[in-house]
Amino acid sequence: MEEVGEILLSTDDLRVEQASVIAVEPLSGKEITLLNGVTFHIAPGDWVQVVGANGSGKSTLIKLLTGHLGMTCRLEGTVHRGFVGEGPIPYVMQHPEAAIVGATPWEDVLIGLEQQGVQEALIGARLEKALQLARLEHIQHRQVTSLSGGQKQLTALAGCIAAEAPLLILDEATSMLDPESRELVLKAVRHLNQLGRAVIWVTHRLEEWEAEDRIVVLDEGEIIYDGHVDGFYEQPNEKDKSICERLGWQPPYVVETALHLRALGYALTPLPLTTEELARAVSAWR
Numbered sequence: 001m002e003e004v005g006e007i008l009l010s011t012d013d014l015r016v017e018q019a020s021v022i023a024v025e026p027l028s029g030k031e032i033t034l035l036n037g038v039t040f041h042i043a044p045g046d047w048v049q050v051v052g053a054n055g056s057g058k059s060t061l062i063k064l065l066t067g068h069l070g071m072t073c074r075l076e077g078t079v080h081r082g083f084v085g086e087g088p089i090p091y092v093m094q095h096p097e098a099a100i101v102g103a104t105p106w107e108d109v110l111i112g113l114e115q116q117g118v119q120e121a122l123i124g125a126r127l128e129k130a131l132q133l134a135r136l137e138h139i140q141h142r143q144v145t146s147l148s149g150g151q152k153q154l155t156a157l158a159g160c161i162a163a164e165a166p167l168l169i170l171d172e173a174t175s176m177l178d179p180e181s182r183e184l185v186l187k188a189v190r191h192l193n194q195l196g197r198a199v200i201w202v203t204h205r206l207e208e209w210e211a212e213d214r215i216v217v218l219d220e221g222e223i224i225y226d227g228h229v230d231g232f233y234e235q236p237n238e239k240d241k242s243i244c245e246r247l248g249w250q251p252p253y254v255v256e257t258a259l260h261l262r263a264l265g266y267a268l269t270p271l272p273l274t275t276e277e278l279a280r281a282v283s284a285w286r
């Protein structure tokens, strides 16, 4: 066991081995394969970006990892829950409103703690810490109805922190947010990751990636890539397309520019993902 903040974590990885999730229609018994032979590992403290087109199986993977697969789904293969422990874990969804029950962030986190049966003597400190880590202290008593989309996402995040979830999962949590709110949530979660919590960040936004990030790509229920950002954008050889091209996605402009420069023979490793990184790499050539 290893201590991260006040959470005691088993150091075993969460391991999904050759897992298939099959939805079974209750009346007809008809089966649809949502995930097909997926193998996926995550260690305490990791940061993993999960990407894929609509319907590729991202939410199904998240539900499998968090223990929220419905009764109508059948699982084949194995899931070793490791540091995540037994029982379902909370996560932040695209539309957090559905999960927020309190009138204010403070009240919402409090209700969550009471529902989990946390001892009264411990509630105050956990509540305060969760609101602080989610950067909500200054608006903890504001009405939820008056909060921005990002602040609502942070309220849902505070609930996960208060529940001491050792793995924070955000399922396209920033897809509906404006750039400012997105930045707010992304920064808070990156900070929590630096404090030792594992994070799975499901996104469509390639510009949210950082050079060291691990990218897991789902396509039609299968993991077709699990590796660094570079390998996602790079053509594996002259004949084959990159994973990014295979998905039909457009790399951010700065990445396209860097790839052109690489093709011209300029050394750009790691691949710059922001204009600042590209400018720094180019200025080092002088």
Ligand SMILES: Nc1ncnc2c1ncn2[C@@H]1O[C@H](COP(=O)(O)OP(=O)(O)OP(=O)(O)O)[C@@H](O)[C@H]1O
Residues within 6 Å of the ligand: 023, 024, 032, 034, 052, 053, 054, 055, 056, 057, 058, 059, 060, 061, 070, 072
């Ligand atoms: N319980 C279910 N029964 C039947 N089909 C389902 C069920 N749950 C999901 N699906 C289908 O499985 C596929 C994968 O769904 P999933 O929600 O995991 O994809 P996703 O990658 O999260 O998509 P999006 O980006 O649109 O949220 C979709 O085609 C979806 O319609």
